[in-house]
Structure formats: C-alpha cells, structure tokens
Amino acid sequence: xxAFLGRRFVLASLGxxxxxxxxxxxxxxxxxxxxxxxxxxxASIWALPNxxxxxxxxxxxxxxxxxYLGNSVLVVSISVALIVLISSxxxxxxxxxxxxxxxxxxxxxxxxxxxxxxxxxxxIYLLTREIGLYDTPFGLxxxxxxxxxxxxxxxxxxxxxxxxxxxEEAAELDNCGPFTKFFKIFLxxxxxxxxxxxxxxxxxxxxxxxxxxxxTSSPDKRTLPLAVWDYQGEYQTNIPATLAVVTLSCLxxxxxxxxxxxxxxxxxxxxxxxx
Amino acid sequence: xxxxxxRLAGDEPRSSRRLARDLAPIVFLGPAVxxxxxxxxxxxxxxxxxxxxxxxxxxxxxSYIGLANxxxxxxxxxxxxxxxNNILLAVFSVLIQLPIAVVLAVVLDGLGRGSQLLKIxxxxxxxxxxxxxGVLFKNFYDPNFGPLNALLEGIGLGGLQQDWLGxxxxxxxxxxxxxxxxxxxxxxxxxxxxxxSFPAELSExxxxxxxxxxxxxxxxxxxxxxxxxxxxxxxxxxxSLRYFDLIYVMTGGxxxxxxELMATYMYHQVFASFQLGYGSTVAxxxxxxxxxxxxxxxxLTSRLETEV
Numbered sequence: 001x002x003a004f005l006g007r008r009f010v011l012a013s014l015g016x017x018x019x020x021x022x023x024x025x026x027x028x029x030x031x032x033x034x035x036x037x038x039x040x041x042x043a044s045i046w047a048l049p050n051x052x053x054x055x056x057x058x059x060x061x062x063x064x065x066x067x068y069l070g071n072s073v074l075v076v077s078i079s080v081a082l083i084v085l086i087s088s089x090x091x092x093x094x095x096x097x098x099x100x101x102x103x104x105x106x107x108x109x110x111x112x113x114x115x116x117x118x119x120x121x122x123x124i125y126l127l128t129r130e131i132g133l134y135d136t137p138f139g140l141x142x143x144x145x146x147x148x149x150x151x152x153x154x155x156x157x158x159x160x161x162x163x164x165x166x167x168e169e170a171a172e173l174d175n176c177g178p179f180t181k182f183f184k185i186f187l188x189x190x191x192x193x194x195x196x197x198x199x200x201x202x203x204x205x206x207x208x209x210x211x212x213x214x215x216t217s218s219p220d221k222r223t224l225p226l227a228v229w230d231y232q233g234e235y236q237t238n239i240p241a242t243l244a245v246v247t248l249s250c251l252x253x254x255x256x257x258x259x260x261x262x263x264x265x266x267x268x269x270x271x272x273x274x275x
Numbered sequence: 276x277x278x279x280x281x282r283l284a285g286d287e288p289r290s291s292r293r294l295a296r297d298l299a300p301i302v303f304l305g306p307a308v309x310x311x312x313x314x315x316x317x318x319x320x321x322x323x324x325x326x327x328x329x330x331x332x333x334x335x336x337x338s339y340i341g342l343a344n345x346x347x348x349x350x351x352x353x354x355x356x357x358x359x360n361n362i363l364l365a366v367f368s369v370l371i372q373l374p375i376a377v378v379l380a381v382v383l384d385g386l387g388r389g390s391q392l393l394k395i396x397x398x399x400x401x402x403x404x405x406x407x408x409g410v411l412f413k414n415f416y417d418p419n420f421g422p423l424n425a426l427l428e429g430i431g432l433g434g435l436q437q438d439w440l441g442x443x444x445x446x447x448x449x450x451x452x453x454x455x456x457x458x459x460x461x462x463x464x465x466x467x468x469x470x471x472s473f474p475a476e477l478s479e480x481x482x483x484x485x486x487x488x489x490x491x492x493x494x495x496x497x498x499x500x501x502x503x504x505x506x507x508x509x510x511x512x513x514x515s516l517r518y519f520d521l522i523y524v525m526t527g528g529x530x531x532x533x534x535e536l537m538a539t540y541m542y543h544q545v546f547a548s549f550q551l552g553y554g555s556t557v558a559x560x561x562x563x564x565x566x567x568x569x570x571x572x573x574x575l576t577s578r579l580e581t582e583v
Contacts, residue, residue: 007488011385015393018379022397028422029411045425086306093303112315114569116517118538119562120318122325122545122555146314149307178299207404209520225404232410239414246407253402261395268401269464
C-alpha cells in the first residue's frame with residue numbers, strides 16, 4: 001500500500017511539473033495581455049495586472065482583426081471542402097476501381113507526402129503572380145488543397161479499403177455504376193475518415209504561415225497567423241497589445257478544442273502519423 | 276452523369292456502361308492529379324530548372340548558367356552550416372522529445388482515468404500557430420522585459436540570465452527548447468496509445484513474480500514501445516530537416532546565421548537577396564537531402580520491422 005501510494009505520488013508530481021511547464025507561457029500570455037503598457041515597465045513581470053482591463057483587446061478588435069479572421073474562415077472552409085471532395089473521389093478510385101495505373105498512381109500520390117513545401121515555394125509564388133492571384137486570399141486555395149491531398153488521399157484510401165465488398169456487390173445487382181456507388185455507398189460510409197481528414201487539414205491550414213506570408217502582402221488580404229505577424233511589426237514596443245493579438249488568434253482553435261478535444265486529438269494524430 | 280445517360284439511352288445500355296466504367300478512373304482521379312501536377316510536380320521540376328539560372332526575379336527569367344549555382348552550393352559554408360543546424364535540430368529533437376514523451380506517457384498511463392484533464396491541457400501547445408508561438412516566446416526570452424530572466428533573478432539564479440535569442444551561443448538552443456515544448460505532447464499521445472496496447476496480464480504476472488515497477492518498465496514496457504519509438508524518431512527527423520516557421524519568426528536564422536536552417540537560408544536567398552536562381556538551388560538541394568534521408572530511414576525501419 002505504501003509503495004502504491006509512493007508510486008502515485010511520484011507520478012502525480014511529475015504530471016504536475018509538466019503541467020507547470022506547459023501552462024507557464026500561457027499564464028504569462030494571459031497576464032501580460034491584460035496589463036497596460038505602463039505596468040510592463042514599472043511592476044514585476046509576474047505580478048498580477050492592477051485591474052482586469054481589456055483595453056488591449058478593445059484596441060486590437062477595433063482594428064483589422066476581423067478582416068484577418070474572415071479571410072481565414074473563407075480560405076480554410078473552401079480549401080477543406082475541396083480537399084474532402086477531391087480526395088474522397090480519388091480515394092474511391094484507388095481503393096475500388098480496377099485500372100492499369102492504379103498501383104503506380106497511389107504510390108506517386110503518397111510519395112507527395114515527403115516533399116517539403118518550401119521547395120515548391122518559389123515556383124508557386126511565380127505562378128500565382130502570373131495568373132493574377134497574387135495578394136488575394138483565393139491564391140492560397142490551390143496550394144493549400146494540393147499540399148493536403150497526398151495525406152488525405154492516403155487516409156481515405158485506407159479507410160475505403162475497409163468498407164465491406166458485399167455492400168458494393170449488392171449495389172452492382174441493382175445495376176449501379178461507379179458514380180452511384182460513390183455517392184450512395186462510399187461517401188456516406190466514410191464519415192469517420194472524412195472527419196479525420198477535415199479536422200487535421202483545417203487545423204494545419206488555419207495555422208499555415210509560409211504560403212500565406214509569401215503569396216499575400218496587404219493586410220486586408222491576409223489570414224489570421226499573419227495578423228500576429230503584422231501587429232508585431234506595428235506594435236513593436238507595446239508588448240501587451242502584441243500579446244493580446246496572440247491570445248485572440250489562438251482563441252478560435254482553443255474554443256473548438258474545448259468543445260471536441262477527443263476528435264481534435266485523434267484527427268491531429270492520425271494526420272501527422274501518416275504524414 | 277455518364278451513368279444517368281447510360282440509363283436513359285435504353286437501346287445501347289451495355290456499351291454506355293462500359294464507357295462509364297472506363298471513364299470513371301479519369302473522372303474520379305482527374306481533379307486530384309491535376310492539382311498535384313500544377314502545385315506539386317510542376318513546382319518541383321521548375322525549382323530544378325530555376326536552379327540553373329542567374330536571376331534576380333525581375334525581368335524575364337535571367338540567364339542560363341549551367342551548374343554554376345550547384346558548384347557554388349558545394350562551396351557555400353553558410354549552406355552547410357545551415358544543414359548542420361538541421362541535423363543538430365534532428366538529433367536534439369529525438370534525444371529530448373522522445374524520452375520526455377515516454378516519461379509523460381508512463382505518468383498518464385500510471386495515473387489512469389484521473390489524468391484525462393492533464394492530457395487535454397498538455398496538448399494545448401500543439402494547437403498554436405507557429406507565428407503565435409514564436410511571438411509569445413520572443414517576448415518570453417526578451418533579455419530586458421522577458422519573464423524568463425525575471426524568473427531566474429527571482430529564484431536567485433540571476434547569474435544565468437542571457438540574451439537568449441540574441442546571443443550566437445544560445446539562439447539555436449533557445450528555439451530548439453520551444454520546438455520541444457510544443458511537440459513533446461504529440462509524441463506523448465503516440466506513446467500513450469502504444470502503452471494502451473500493453474497487455475495488463477503481463478505486468479500483473481510480473482508483479483506476482485516480484486518485479487518492481489522500474490523493472491517492468493525497462494524490461495517489458497519499453498521493448499513493447501520499440502516500434503512506436505522508431506516511428507516517433509522517423510517523424511522527428513523528417514520534421515527537423517524541413518523545419519522553417521518557428522525559427523523564421525523567432526530569430527530569422529540569426530544572429531549571424533547562428534540558427535539558420537536550410538529552409539530559412541533558401542527563403543533569405545530568394546526574398547531578401549533576390550537570388551531566385553541560387554535560392555532554388557538551395558531548395559532543390561533540400562529536397563534531395565530530405566528525400567534521401569526519408570527513403571533511407573523508411574527502408575531501415577521497414578527492414579527492422581520485418582526482422583523483429
């Protein structure tokens with residue numbers, strides 16, 4: 001009994017220690033963003049703010065914050081919808097249709113997972129300028145969908161391979177072609193696979209930095225991660241305001257996480273493991 | 276569409292159905308293949324082509340200079356220093372993240388159900404964008420107004436205060452610490468899943484045989500995690516070789532290139548020095564390095580897995 005309690009004590013202390021390591025930066029973030037600029041110079045850094053003041057948040061929200069947020073919502077939702085549709089179509093063909101190039105095509109698409117996106121950066125930048133989508137949120141959608149396809153196709157192909165053959169055979173007796181089978185059987189039955197793909201890509205793209213940074217330049221065309229970047233330049237010496245932007249930019253995902261932790265953890269793990 | 280028309284055209288159902296069947300792969304795979312061609316395969320090849328040019332990005336294409344950029348790359352100390360930093364990042368990611376993640380997984384596993392809340396909170400850093408994280412930690416490390424130095428002062432370790440990101444000796448290590456802080460929970464969840472598949476009877480039997488928890492961990496649980504550990508190491512290595520975001524936001528590769536990585540070096544060549552040709556050479560070299568190392572480690576891990 002003593003040994004058991006001793007063991008639990010050690011485990012619990014280690015667990016609390018890491019909790020402190022994890023939360024300390026967040027604590028700093030929250031405390032600081034509630035202070036006035038004056039307080040950051042006078043009082044100790046770890047002191048509580050004099051009053052619970054939201055002046056930094058007010059200032060940020062009065063600015064362009066909602067434009068960034070709107071752009072993010074627009075780009076991410078269109079991209080994720082396209083990713084889900086295009087990758088489940090491809091996955092169905094790879095999982096179930098017999099044609100000569102099936103094997104090589106699957107290998108090629110999956111190999112796309114190891115390509116570092118930075119290698120494609122300059123040509124995509126040039127291409128985006130050429131087709132006139134530079135500095136528009138829409139210019140991000142093509143690259144976003146493309147970089148997400150290999151992993152999404154892979155996950156969904158694995159998933160659709162598990163769907164029992166009998167269902168398909170029944171449909172064949174009913175004289176259903178590949179298109180009916182896809183929309184009536186495979187798409188509805190792939191719900192869990194699709195939600196994994198959607199969650200994983202939504203989080204990745206919501207936080208995506210390098211393409212958004214290179215393919216857009218004006219603040220009213222940029223996505224949320226760039227809000228932090230732009231404000232950082234603007235507020236240079238105003239640490240509390242900068243950190244208020246950081247907090248606000250993290251808030252949407254934290255709210256989503258509070259609602260569905262299990263799904264988010266599962267989606268992120270599945271996505272990165274195969275990536 | 277074809278399917279419907281096949282039904283409507285009652286006179287030739289069979290050939291229409293054949294047509295639908297033959298066209299189906301093209302229709303289903305077309306959009307994916309097209310997008311991958313335009314935004315992945317073409318850019319990849321284009322990158323190699325640009326690597327043969329001397330071009331400042333203005334005007335038309337610059338001039339063809341053969342392998343001169345590649346020759347320059349071979350003798351570019353800054354590129355190799357950046358590649359070395361990538362390797363340091365990979366080595367330290369594996370050596371720091373995996374052991375801590377194993378310990379945390381064992382802690383959560385040992386605490387059982389009560390640890391659910393801990394797990395949820397541990398995972399938070401993974402949800403942050405690298406820009407948010409980078410800006411947060413830039414302030415955290417700030418030599419004058421940052422809480423880290425204040426904390427050291429407060430606990431009587433004022434002598435350890437540093438200009439964490441501004442000192443060539445510390446900048447890379449400081450960023451690696453943040454990268455570890457963010458990614459440890461990912462590996463923790465991975466190992467937690469590995470531990471969940473550890474048969475409970477096995478540890479019960481070991482306890483009856485008088486084995487201590489330590490022995491059970493070293494002799495039974497750790498060997499059980501071997502495959503998962505290998506996967507984790509592989510992910511950490513590949514991720515480190517193409518790392519960009521956090522370094523770019525926190526140090527920009529500085530000071531004096533002390534924390535430069537291949538990807539940040541490429542970025543600087545293209546978008547700061549306007550050497551699109553040479554920058555593309557760096558990008559292509561990075562692609563080769565990542566592909567070769569990924570292929571080798573994939574082969575190694577799959578061979579080990581078939582052996583074991």
